[in-house]
Structure formats: C-alpha cells, structure tokens
Amino acid sequence: MTRKLNRILAACLLPGLMFTTTVGFVGLTNGATLQAQAKDVDTTCGENLAWAFETSTGTLTISGTGDITKAPWKNLKNEIKVIEVEEGVTSICEEAFANCSNLETVVIPSTMEKIGKKAFFKCGAVKDVYCYAVAEDLTWVNPNQDFSVKTLFHVSEDAVDEYKDTFSSAKVIFTGDLAPIDDPDDTLIKTELGGCSLSLGGDIAVYFYVDVSEAELSENAYMEFTVPVGDKKEIRTMSASDATSVDVGNTSYSVFKCTISAKDAFSEVTAQIIDGERASVTYASSVVEYADYIIEHQDESEAYAKAAPLVEALMSYCACAQKYFGVTSEHESASYINTDAIDGVTKESIPANGVIESLEDLGDVTFEGATLSLKSKTSLSLYFTSADELSFSCDGMLVEKAESGEYQIARIRGISALDLDKTYTLTVTKGSGDEAVSGTIEYSAMDYCYTLLDKGEDEGMKDVVRALYLFYDAACEYEK
Numbered sequence: 001m002t003r004k005l006n007r008i009l010a011a012c013l014l015p016g017l018m019f020t021t022t023v024g025f026v027g028l029t030n031g032a033t034l035q036a037q038a039k040d041v042d043t044t045c046g047e048n049l050a051w052a053f054e055t056s057t058g059t060l061t062i063s064g065t066g067d068i069t070k071a072p073w074k075n076l077k078n079e080i081k082v083i084e085v086e087e088g089v090t091s092i093c094e095e096a097f098a099n100c101s102n103l104e105t106v107v108i109p110s111t112m113e114k115i116g117k118k119a120f121f122k123c124g125a126v127k128d129v130y131c132y133a134v135a136e137d138l139t140w141v142n143p144n145q146d147f148s149v150k151t152l153f154h155v156s157e158d159a160v161d162e163y164k165d166t167f168s169s170a171k172v173i174f175t176g177d178l179a180p181i182d183d184p185d186d187t188l189i190k191t192e193l194g195g196c197s198l199s200l201g202g203d204i205a206v207y208f209y210v211d212v213s214e215a216e217l218s219e220n221a222y223m224e225f226t227v228p229v230g231d232k233k234e235i236r237t238m239s240a241s242d243a244t245s246v247d248v249g250n251t252s253y254s255v256f257k258c259t260i261s262a263k264d265a266f267s268e269v270t271a272q273i274i275d276g277e278r279a280s281v282t283y284a285s286s287v288v289e290y291a292d293y294i295i296e297h298q299d300e301s302e303a304y305a306k307a308a309p310l311v312e313a314l315m316s317y318c319a320c321a322q323k324y325f326g327v328t329s330e331h332e333s334a335s336y337i338n339t340d341a342i343d344g345v346t347k348e349s350i351p352a353n354g355v356i357e358s359l360e361d362l363g364d365v366t367f368e369g370a371t372l373s374l375k376s377k378t379s380l381s382l383y384f385t386s387a388d389e390l391s392f393s394c395d396g397m398l399v400e401k402a403e404s405g406e407y408q409i410a411r412i413r414g415i416s417a418l419d420l421d422k423t424y425t426l427t428v429t430k431g432s433g434d435e436a437v438s439g440t441i442e443y444s445a446m447d448y449c450y451t452l453l454d455k456g457e458d459e460g461m462k463d464v465v466r467a468l469y470l471f472y473d474a475a476c477e478y479e480k
Contacts, residue, residue: 228267
C-alpha cells in the first residue's frame with residue numbers, strides 16, 4: 001500500500017502548518033528549519049482531536065479521541081475526496097462534512113457511536129463507505145439525508161442484516177464484504193508519517209518524518225528509497241539507526257533524508273521501512289509537491305512569501321535540467337521555466353572571478369577544461385592531461401580522482417547554491433616524497449558558467465546554466 005502524504009494541517013505536529021521547509025542553502029549551518037505557518041488556521045476539530053489534509057490525494061484525516069464538535073475544513077469542501085476517521089473518534093457533529101461535492105470515500109471506525117444530522121448531506125458523489133462500527137451501538141440521525149442511492153456502505157458479513165434493519169431509511173446499499181479491522185498482520189511494521197520537509201538547494205532533498213515508536217525495529221532495520229534517476233529507478237538505503245530524531249509536540253520522529261538530482265525533482269520518490277521479513281506501508285512524495293504548496297500559499301504566510309521567489313527559481317532550474325537531459329515524468333514541468341528571466345541572463349550577469357593557473361612548475365601538466373554535475377549538490381570536475389600520475393587536494397572540500405581516456409579528473413563535490421561563486425584553489429601534485437612538485441588552479445562553478453555562455457554552442461545547456469545562476473541569485477537574495 002502506498003500513501004502519498006502531503007499533509008498540510010495537523011495540530012499534533014505544529015500549531016498551524018506541519019509543512020516545513022529546510023533551506024540548506026541559506027546558511028542555516030546549524031540545521032535550522034524554517035517553519036512556515038498559515039494564519040488563523042484551526043487545526044483541532046474536538047477537545048482531543050486533530051485533522052490533517054493531504055493535498056496530493058485529497059484525503060482528510062481525523063485522529064485522536066473523542067467527539068468531532070466543529071468542522072474547520074469547510075473551505076476545503078470542494079477538494080476533499082477521501083475522509084478517514086481514525087480509531088478513537090466517537091461522534092461526528094451535525095453537518096460536519098456536508099456539501100463535500102467531490103467526496104468519494106469515507107472510513108468510519110469501530111469506536112464511532114453517533115453520526116449527527118446531515119453529517120454527509122449533499123455528498124452524492126460518495127461511492128464507498130467503509131464502516132467498522134457496531135450497528136446496535138451506533139446512533140445515525142436521519143440516515144436518509146446522507147450519501148446517495150449509489151453509495152456502497154461496506155460492513156462485515158455478519159453485520160449486514162443488522163445494518164439493513166437498524167438503518168432501513170438509509171438510501172445507501174449495504175454490502176457485507178468488509179474484513180475485520182483488527183485482523184493482525186505480523187509482517188506490517190507500525191509506522192506513521194508525520195510529514196515531510198524540503199531541502200531546496202544546498203542539497204535538493206526530501207525529508208520523511210516517521211513515527212516509529214510502535215515499530216519495534218531491530219538494529220538491522222533500514223529505510224528503502226526508490227529514487228528516480230532519469231527515466232530509471234534506483235534503490236537506496238539508509239539505516240534506521242542513522243536517522244536523526246526530532247521532537248514535535250509530544251511525538252518524536254525519526255527523520256530520513258533522500259537526495260534528488262535537479263532533473264528528477266518532478267518525479268516521485270517512495271520510502272518504506274524494512275526490517276527482515278517485515279515492512280511498513282510505502283510513502284510517496286516529490287520535490288515539486290512541496291514547491292507547489294509554498295508557491296500557491298505564499299499569501300498566507302510571511303515565511304512562504306519570502307521563500308516563494310527562491311522556490312520558483314529552484315523549480316525553473318530543475319525544469320530546465322529535466323528538459324535538457326530528456327527526463328520524462330507524470331508532472332508537467334515546462335510551465336515552471338521562467339523564460340523571460342532566463343533570456344535576460346548574459347555572460348556579464350555571471351559573477352565569475354576568472355581562472356588563475358599556477359602550473360608552470362609541473363612541466364607537461366595541462367588544464368584542459370571543466371564540467372558541472374547537477375546532482376543534489378553541484379559537483380565541479382576539472383580535467384588535466386599529463387604523462388605522470390597526478391594527485392589533487394582542496395582545502396575543506398572532498399576531492400575525488402577519476403580517469404577518463406587521457407584525462408585525469410579532480411571532482412570537487414558538495415557545492416551548495418550559495419557557494420557557486422566561491423573560488424576553489426585546487427592543488428595539483430606530480431610525483432611523491434622529496435620529488436613531489438605542486439601547482440594550483442583557482443576555479444569556481446560560476447567560471448564554468450561564464451565560459452559556457454561565452455563560448456558554448458549548446459543552447460539547451462546554456463539555458464540550464466542561466467537558470468542555475470538565477471537559482472544562485474535567488475538564494476543570495478533570500479539570505480539577506
């Protein structure tokens with residue numbers, strides 16, 4: 001089973017919005033999280049009840065214990081497609097879900113004791129109601145005013161006759177095909193996804209916040225991500241013991257991070273905890289889902305309003321990368337490309353510092369050029385030729401050495417958006433011990449961008465570089 005959770009409202013997590021945005025590229029080196037909250041949002045619907053709405057599925061979830069006494073989701077009534085009332089909820093107030101014209105599915109728990117008058121009035125599109133309540137313990141006020149003659153009301157096989165007798169005035173079709181809710185599943189790991197946050201540049205990533213307090217995980221448990229890589233899928237794993245712990249309200253969440261390349265930001269990532277023969281439900285998300293939410297709700301919060309230009313620049317950059325690399329996804333991406341802004345970027349716009357070579361003492365060592373790798377973070381690769389073996393180092397940065405044909409390559413990884421203009425001094429060494437000779441080259445990712453716009457011929461790649469610059473510029477503006 002896959003749950004696509006983009007929960008927007010949940011009192012059990014944050015007052016207001018549980019949606020958070022981790023902006024790793026704006027100098028929040030302490031791992032701070034920007035918690036954008038909506039104004040005047042009531043996230044409770046009873047004394048001990050909270051509600052949450054998943055935009056991706058149109059699912060409204062009610063959780064906690066006690067009675068639903070109010071319906072603060074009225075402004076979402078045309079967006080709600082699924083209502084899940086969880087175990088512990090005992091009653092639904094009058095007209096709680098009335099006029100939800102696009103509602104299709106309802107789940108009623110075994111703890112339900114009363115459905116108030118017109119609770120589902122004018123919900124004629126409902127196809128299925130899954131009811132676990134005991135008929136003799138349930139008061140349903142004026143059932144003929146709820147749902148429609150096309151609604152299948154699913155109850156257990158041994159309860160269908162009792163439902164027909166007790167609620168004979170109901171317009172629904174009672175059917176006895178519902179499996180008992182308490183059937184044990186020893187292979188299912190009990191987890192709950194509290195929400196997600198988004199890292200928007202320093203490294204593009206989705207964070208899954210998972211409550212594993214009832215999971216009973218062994219030391220071998222791990223999160224398995226299925227990650228888009230172009231038009232293929234890649235399996236990545238992260239040990240559950242490596243997850244960071246974050247307390248939100250009274251709940252402690254294990255936070256699992258999944259990095260995404262720019263070109264794959266419009267594709268879905270799935271996450272599932274696995275522990276031997278046991279597995280949790282599968283959760284799904286994508287960078288674009290959370291980006292869309294910030295953009296669409298920027299008028300509701302100063303935090304969203306501040307982040308929106310940065311998010312728009314990020315998604316324009318990701319859309320250009322997707323287009324250039326020919327990646328397909330179910331989500332349309334062309335509309336995210338800010339063509340006017342991209343067309344306005346010239347080589348003079350780029351904050352290049354200029355390449356400085358100091359390789360004279362290295363004899364035949366020649367710097368041949370550079371490339372950028374547009375993954376979760378940017379990688380800068382510098383290409384050299386020499387008849388001798390070379391080694392590379394760069395203060396404070398991870399440098400990987402690779403070879404391709406005649407080239408010896410120094411890859412500087414982990415460059416965040418704000419550091420795209422930073423000049424890195426790469427030390428190039430030939431020989432070893434007392435015979436070692438070194439030289440340096442100073443280069444930045446923006447030097448590459450400038451050179452490409454100045455001398456490159458591939459317009460598609462130029463657009464990617466222009467969009468990358470605009471993303472960098474938006475990140476700088478955000479930090480001010």
